[in-house]
Amino acid sequence: MNSRALSRADIEQLPSMWKSPGFVAVLVAVGAAFGSWSLLLPVVPLAVLNNGGSSAIAGATTGIFMAATVLTQICTPTALRKIGYTPVMTFAAFMLGVPALGYIFSVEPLPVLVVSALRGIGFGALTVAESALVAELVPVRFLGKASGMLGVFIGLSQMLFLPMGLAIGDRFGFHIVYIMGAVIALIAAVMCLRIPNLKAAPKQEPSQYDYPEEQRAPQVATWKLVLIPSLAVTSLSMTFGAVSSFLPAAVIELDPGLGAALAGIILSITGGASMVFRYLSGVIADRRGIPGTTMIGAQIAGLVGVVLIAATIFNGWSVWLLIVGAVLFGGGFGMVQNEALLSMFFRLPRSRVSEASAIWNIAYDAGTGIGSFILGIVAASLAYSGAFGAGAAVIVVGIVLTVADRIVGKHRITEYNNTRARLRQVPVARRAVHGLRSVRGARKQRAVATKPVLVDDLLTRPTEKPGWKERPDTDS
Template sequence: MWKSPGFVAVLVAVAAAFGSWSLLLPVVPLAVLNNGGSSAVAGATTGIFMAATVITQIFTPAALRKIGYTPVMAFAAFMLGVPAIGYIFSVEPIPVLVVSALRGIGFGALTVAESALVAELVPVRFLGKASGMLGVFIGLSQMLFLPAGLALGDQFGYNVVYVLGAVIALVAAVMCLRIPQVKAAAKQQPQVSEQERSVSTWKLVLVPSLAVTSLSMTFGAVSSFLPAAVIELDPGLGAALAGIILSITGGSSMVFRYLSGVIADRRGVPGTTMIPAQIIGFLGVVLITVTIFQGWSVWLLIIGAVMFGGAFGMVQNEALLSMFFRLPRTRVSEASAIWNIAFDSGTGIGSFLLGIVAASLAYSGAFGSGAVVILFGIVLTTADRIIGRHRITEYNNTRARLRQVPVARRAVQGLRNRRKDR
């Protein structure tokens, strides 16, 4: 994995880019609230950012095929950071939303490019660990910069945070120039049977996408409102824990995302930890909801954050690997785009809709709604696991086809019986 050309440069660039993103993620909504803005506007800053991100992600695979990874990623890192200077001049609703949208364009192109590029550079047998290591660098960046943004803003003012976010994104742009010149593989039209043509891409990636979305919607609420909820629950201790609790969430996500990648590489297929992770995430959000509603100890929120963060990291990796596993290798950029759209649209929709819920039903209502969404994702994933035993993936899935042949099916069952006898 480490010998793959450009892999380390990708990791450093991604860490810097996510550092810029994490630095400003909780700061911008808090700045809006401190400026007298409503919870809906505060949530909309993340929502419009993610809306621009998702729109950009739709067109990024075509740009990667035509222009290449390096120029797209360098431009994306520039757009992610430099417009943040605009927050210095105003955080009124229209200016703050325009700047957030511009930054979202850069974030959208960057997130698609980095996931797809890892799949291009790293051999398939190391893809689980490589994707997990990507999560490690993202998680470390979030652990460092999520609390740092809040701490620096409280100590030196938000303008310092905006400038620092721009500088860190420029570091990412410079590192992108050290990545080998690679273009995404051109679309191919393989000769396939009518049965294979009938298997649409969306059928193969829909449930993994919704699994990510169900947790990323709640993550939108966690990133936007959990610091404020902690301070509201315990004004004294909460001020110190507000940033740390986001760092804990990111750290838990980092560790368990890598762990799921190791398990996937050892088993040769993804999906082993998907449903258990979703259940743990659901229970973590329920704990956060009840703690806020009942006014229990703020320390219980840390346990809930660890549970949710770890579950979110595992689901992220499992969903991405499932898409790579189900689609041809020539379509890794499309798989990355779909995964990122699911992730970022969920974060944006969650921040916006759950922000409206928070304005009406307080923070406990917002997190409770997020728990319901995760429960819906568990139902879908469980149904997909049952149906998946009979799924034929889009191209060249010999194993799936053999299961449809009676002779082969009986032979496989006989082999399993002999193994049990041993």
């Protein structure tokens, strides 16, 4: 049974994100869905190989899964507007798990690829819907922590079920894993039924807003506002594709005796660090009242981590240094994930949170797939250390772009009614904003009603200034 949906005004009065109707159900549903995905992720390629299939077909099971995921993510925002979150997420959880029963009957090339594509459709719709829904359910002042908590549930699920699928498959057979994947996904579908009946807000045109013509900010293309956060995620996810694909083999090659035991542990440490630091970045963003504080530092931490991994493998240093590198890279990656998603939410109007979620997920998933492919070619030519070195170079490009975006952002014209503007309407957030005003000094006098609205001015422009009219909240 669905929870009762609250108005936006009622949501903003909630004292905690845990009081938001449907938020816990979303977390449990997402944890279960990612559990189903994690169980089967390493098992399906292995089952293909054990059945006599080629390594190309084994790799294609993941490739076609991700291709279907990305294509579905492009279409999901429209489905969320027309159909609603609950039906889309329930269908997505069903499609992610139940088709896995088809693996029981055959893992020959054509059937296994068709089933993988069907499951990719479910995964794509789910990943977009869950990130956007969190922004719809919780007060904006808790959005950072809520997004971070979503990462915690995803991370814990992956840490638990990734090794479990292989262990159960080895002991009891792969058929048991397929059945478990379907059952866990059905649990996710049932939890989705407890989510309030909501639809993503329709796209809004400038003419809907009650502003004089001379006070309206020019409309800005969405890609201009989300490009750099997207590339920040992609630069780290490309490198993560190499880490997840080649680090276990590199560890075993570096230390054949100890490496076999450490390979899986290091990947778990990477995921655990990502989970913890993603939540930490959300806490910082909520306290600051604005995302981006830890973005550049997180990118640098990820860079140092992957450089240490590359140097350790190249020079044959102690395998234990890889753990330090894994913590730095995983922690930096987790913080960048959250900062990028929150930045997109803050830069775009509330009516486009589903687009922000879709763009973020596409940047993440496409980056992981492209990184595995391209850096795999590099690894074939320059060994594993060369692949990680190339990954470090990609992160450097991401850092340069983020720094440039930070500078240009002081003069970026943005759209009204985004999350950052809405924070000024929340009493708790206003106190945080007042602290930001005190350190900006003379800049708070620069806002003039006839000037275009600048990103920083959304925080500093006083609502009572003559000629400034608070925009009506049409999304509530």
